[in-house]
Amino acid sequence: MHPDRSGRRAGRGTAFFCEASVGAGEEERSNDSTDWTCDRSEFWDAQGRLVLPLQLGQRSGFGLDPCAALSRLVTLRPGASFARVYLLGYAATEAAARTLAQQAAGVAAAEREHATLAQWNALLGATQVRTPDPLLDVLVNRWLLYQTVSSRLYAKAGFYQAGGATGYRDQLQDAMALVWAQPGLLRSQIVLCASRQFEAGDVQHWWHAPGGAGVRTHFSDDLLWLPFACAHYLQHTADSELLGEQVPFLQGAEIPEGAEDVYETPHTSATTASIYEHAARAIDHSLNVGAHGLPLMGGGDWNDGMNRVGDGGQGESVWLGWFLCTITRAWIALARQQGDLARVQRWGDALAGWRAALATTAWDGDWYLRAFFDDGTPLGTHTRAEGRIDLIAQAWAVLSGEASQVRQHGAMLAVQTHLVDPGAGLIQLLEPPLVHAQPSAGYIQAYPPGVRENGGQYAHAGVWALMAAATLGVQDPRNAEAARVPYRYFTYLSPAHRAQHPVWGAQYGVEPYVMAADVYSQPPYVGRGGWSWYTGAAGWLHRAAVESILGLQMSAHELFVAPCMPHDWPSAEITLVRGPRTLRLLLVRVTSAMALYLLPPNAPAGARLLQAGEPLRWADLPGSACFVVPLYAPAMAPLASQDPRAPGAAPQPTPPRVDEAGSFSA
Structure with a gap:
């Protein structure tokens, strides 16, 4: 093996790619023909065409287009066999990487494979379902959580998004889907995300490990997923010791006046606080409201592309109102348990204000508005030609439990009427797509109509619609049509059902076994799958199948x-x-x-x-x-x-x- 030849520095650590021999006598190196390079440019000619060089240059060091490539000349006689095992690994130092490579090479490949399978089987086997639909079963029992863990939590990358960063809101939601199978993973993610919070309460939108370089933004929802995930974890584990765990804050540059964000590597602050305090500061940071009494949109809420709705500091988000109500209800009880009566009062007053605004100015007559721009112009209203209705403002009116029963049913009827396309099997995020709308909602309008957040089926939000439909269906258990809607929505969101459909399958064009983040909704690409693998919708769809369709509701003891x-x-x-x-x-x-x-x-x-x-x-x-x-x-x-x-x-x-x-x- 040659960790010295193909090792590459990665941030503050060392990654390696090496060959491990297998079988008796395989350590004989007298005829070793292994070749290597760490320079990807050797595989392209002057015109940028892919080539296979006759010999690799054995180049390493800084300033290259980095890769790790090994080659070997092999001649096999008829009936002969040849086996080699290749190892990828990473350690904190070059010496540690060499040691790890040597140790790993001493483990038989079959032994490592069996151990890996056992690990996956234990994780994926924690929750198993059997229904009349084998496609639902195979997704829920294997693929959805496999996608969540392998792509979102391990690789933090997919074919269409090879970024490698941790998203503050992203991996918290992914880990929430594992609270039964692996609760310690969610706990670790909560502690990690608390460590990426600044003392003012705001957080890094995303960052790269191990150095921590990332972006500080004005997004209004990122920080709130910390208390949301904490409440979910505590409900399912009763591990109240988490709230007392001490975690330091970050210390970094403020976002310059007029700028959307600042990219830097912040330092760890000398100030530490409990997880309770970290989460409480996230709520405290989110209490300001605009002219209509709704929470401020900032540089975007869940929908990053709506970065112009509130960038002036006055725009308001209806969806964020539902989300904050959900979080604050749970945290008022926690604050009371902690004896934090000042926050009980402050949060209770804020909750009353949001509820009043959501019940009045947020209602558009047949559905809920999405937001208000800085100048007070409504978004998601029947009076606009584009973006007349938005999905998540309706779904969370139900999921939060804050809207009246009449309006919950009205909002979801509007979803079915205006956002669901049964012929194409799509649940659109908004309708009609934003093209010429003024004021501009932001970079969402740079997407073609019907693509991604601009009116496509955005699977993350589509799952919330499924869960909202199930919430209403449970209230009327003898209504056969209401009981059918959540499963119908599942088939719209499921890659397996879409891929096997006689019409949708030919249009879809991406993998049938992993979720795609979006599906296009407008001609000529109706039903075309967007980027796959790297989407938080996988974990949410697993939860929707188990919790909403099959109805399993769990807490720490019941x-x-x-x-x-x-x-x-x-x-x-x-x-x-x-x-x-x-x-x-x-x-x-x-x-x-x-x-x-x-x-x-x-x-x-x-x-x-x-x-x-x-x-x-x-x-x-x-x-x-x-x-x-x-x-x-x-x-x-x-x-x-x-x-x-x-x-x-x-x-x-x-x-x-x-x-x-x-x-x-x-």
């Missing part, structure tokens, strides 16, 4: 099941694994009210009855437990007029059966 799945699904199953404990939840349709209180005759031995919505102390259960959750549906048969191949159609059900392991299946 759970309940409140599904919103199609009435023509005869059954579904959730299996939860943590350490030695396995919990199976069997969701079974019944057609009489009496059957709600009886175990089915083919229930697994030892199964117990659990009603929908009934709390279960899962933490007190023995190592293995099984519960049957009966779900009443007046009619199980699929709609007679619905073609099962139509967009959003549920798979045709078969009668439930019990397999050899005693598992319900469909």
